[in-house]
Each structure stands twice: as structure tokens, then as C-alpha cells.
Amino acid sequence: MSAVLKKSPLEVQRTIHEILEHHAGVQGALLPILHSIQDVLGYIPADSVSDIASALNLSRAEVHGVITYYHHFRMTMPGQHIVKICRAEACQSMGADALMAHAEKHLCCPAHHTTEDGVFSLEATYCLGLCASSPAISINDEVHARVSTSDFNALIAEARGQT
Ligand code: FES
Known part of the structure; x- marks a missing residue:
């Protein structure tokens, strides 16, 4: 990533x-x-x-x-890693809200913000093309399907290890 x-x-x-x-x-x-x-x-x-x-x-x-x-555009420098959680319909029905709440807590960062250390930006997105395998997220340009809270934690740890 x-x-x-x-x-x-x-x-x-x-x-x-x-x-x-x-x-x-x-x-x-x-x-x-x-x-x-x-x-x-x-x-x-x-x-x-x-x-x-x-x-x-x-x-x-x-x-x-x-x-x-357009929500896609931002005018401030993002964190080193951009974490997007899909909040479109299919992902919503498979727990995207709970996953976003978990992400906010795990990163100590509300959605649409960057962590204090500048490592992660947490954003919502609307369909990553993985609707049949929701909930889906992306970290930088890499997409991940059927992401549980423990998968999320592992992906964040992996990204943190690359910084
Ligand atoms: S609705 Fe989330 S990937 Fe399509």
C-alpha cells in the first residue's frame, strides 16, 4: 500500500x-x-x-x-495513510457504521480527520466496488473486503509498521 x-x-x-x-x-x-x-x-x-x-x-x-x-477533494495535507470506510448501502447493511465507530475509537480520531501524529486520515467513501464482500475499506489505494474489527486492527498495525 x-x-x-x-x-x-x-x-x-x-x-x-x-x-x-x-x-x-x-x-x-x-x-x-x-x-x-x-x-x-x-x-x-x-x-x-x-x-x-x-x-x-x-x-x-x-x-x-x-x-x-465533492467530498473526494480535500484542501489539507492528509495523514501518511488514508483509511476509507465504505458507507454506501451494501456496506451499511453489513456493519459499516459499527466498523466506522470502531475505527474512530481505535485510531482516536473522528471521521474526516487526521490522527494527531499525522499517520492516518480517516474518511468515508461511497462504494469501493466490493459490495458483494462488504463491509469494505481501502488503505491508500488497496481495497480490503469483509473487514471485521480485528481485520481492521491488523491492517492498521501493518500500515503503521510501514511508516
Ligand atoms: S457498497 Fe461498499 S463496496 Fe459497494
Whole structure:
């Protein structure tokens, strides 16, 4: 499971400019740009909003509005490992709420927050494509099916061992 790697402010700026250049002149590029930035950096830095807006000839409010509309996007640096618990219907029916409650307690971190040590961010997601094997979670880009509370603890211990 690959973790989020922290970049220096200069690397962050360079990454954003490369992504903007790559999409220059492309129609409807806002969402692809936002996805690319978050895929590379793990988040969309607040101070990149004005660069994105001017590259696309949009207002900062328009860019900010799109970022905040989608739950997927975040504007703060996440923890090294992003833990997502599926809360869509099939997983709900197989105990996703209880699993989220367990995760919050185990990590000492409420959903949509990052642990104090910066190692884990805990998020909800809506379908990981494993509905027949719910409840499902992902840690970084790796998905896990039929996750019990003890499976969860083991996966967290494994991720912690990689930090
Ligand atoms: S509903 Fe959870 S994986 Fe589809």
C-alpha cells in the first residue's frame, strides 16, 4: 500500500504548474486538474486555487465551489495513510457504521480527520466496488473486503509498521 509522500513547498508549486501546463487549452479541464493535483500531492493546497482559476479563466469562487462540492477533494495535507470506510448501502447493511465507530475509537480520531501524529486520515467513501464482500475499506489505494474489527486492527498495525 503506497502512502502519501510529503513534498517541499517548491515541489508542490512545481507540480501544480506542470499539471496546469499539461491541461492548457483543454476544454472542461477543471475536474481532471483537481484530480491530478490530489493524486500527486494528496490534497489541493488552498493557495493553488488562484493559479488554477487564472489558468482556466475562472473565478476563485468557482474553483473553490467545485472543490468543496465533492467530498473526494480535500484542501489539507492528509495523514501518511488514508483509511476509507465504505458507507454506501451494501456496506451499511453489513456493519459499516459499527466498523466506522470502531475505527474512530481505535485510531482516536473522528471521521474526516487526521490522527494527531499525522499517520492516518480517516474518511468515508461511497462504494469501493466490493459490495458483494462488504463491509469494505481501502488503505491508500488497496481495497480490503469483509473487514471485521480485528481485520481492521491488523491492517492498521501493518500500515503503521510501514511508516
Ligand atoms: S457498497 Fe461498499 S463496496 Fe459497494
